[in-house]
Amino acid sequence: MFVFKKVLIVLLVTGFLLTACSGQKVRDSIEVQINLTEFGIESSLTDFESGVPYRFIVTNAGTVEHEFMIMPPLTADEMGMGMDMGEMDQMALAMIATEKLQPGVTATLDFSFTETAPAGALELACHTPGHYEANMKLPITVK
Ligand SMILES: [Cu+2]
Numbered sequence: 001m002f003v004f005k006k007v008l009i010v011l012l013v014t015g016f017l018l019t020a021c022s023g024q025k026v027r028d029s030i031e032v033q034i035n036l037t038e039f040g041i042e043s044s045l046t047d048f049e050s051g052v053p054y055r056f057i058v059t060n061a062g063t064v065e066h067e068f069m070i071m072p073p074l075t076a077d078e079m080g081m082g083m084d085m086g087e088m089d090q091m092a093l094a095m096i097a098t099e100k101l102q103p104g105v106t107a108t109l110d111f112s113f114t115e116t117a118p119a120g121a122l123e124l125a126c127h128t129p130g131h132y133e134a135n136m137k138l139p140i141t142v143k
Contacts, residue, residue: 029053029110034124036066036101039134041124048142050116056109060101066126066136068096070111073123079133088127098128117142 033044071092100107126136
């Protein structure tokens with residue numbers, strides 16, 4: 001009876017540890033530090049993997065308001081046309097709006113890419129009027 005109890009306890013503890021470990025693997029996201037400035041975007045990571053959960057920690061390190069978008073690059077035509085913000089928002093895979101990125105503020109965004117993206121297909125960008133044209137963009141890849 002004593003041995004049986006011991007085995008049972010070992011099994012219970014092992015089961016608990018396995019559950020705890022596998023649960024953590026699913027939840028843990030990779031942190032990506034992002035700085036927005038006048039005018040540029042810096043990121044601790046530019047090569048991503050599809051299916052991996054990322055936590056984008058975006059800081060507006062500038063003195064004017066910015067926004068953060070993950071989206072395809074705009075063509076020269078689209079830039080010239082002056083797309084409205086609604087169209088822009090629809091193109092974005094994910095975004096943090098201007099209201100949440102006032103100067104000095106840090107906002108977070110949890111996001112997983114669901115598809116791969118070769119070089120040139122996606123970028124991090126700020127589309128506050130004039131900022132994209134002033135080079136607030138950073139190419140990324142997703143494998
Ligand atoms: Cu901006």
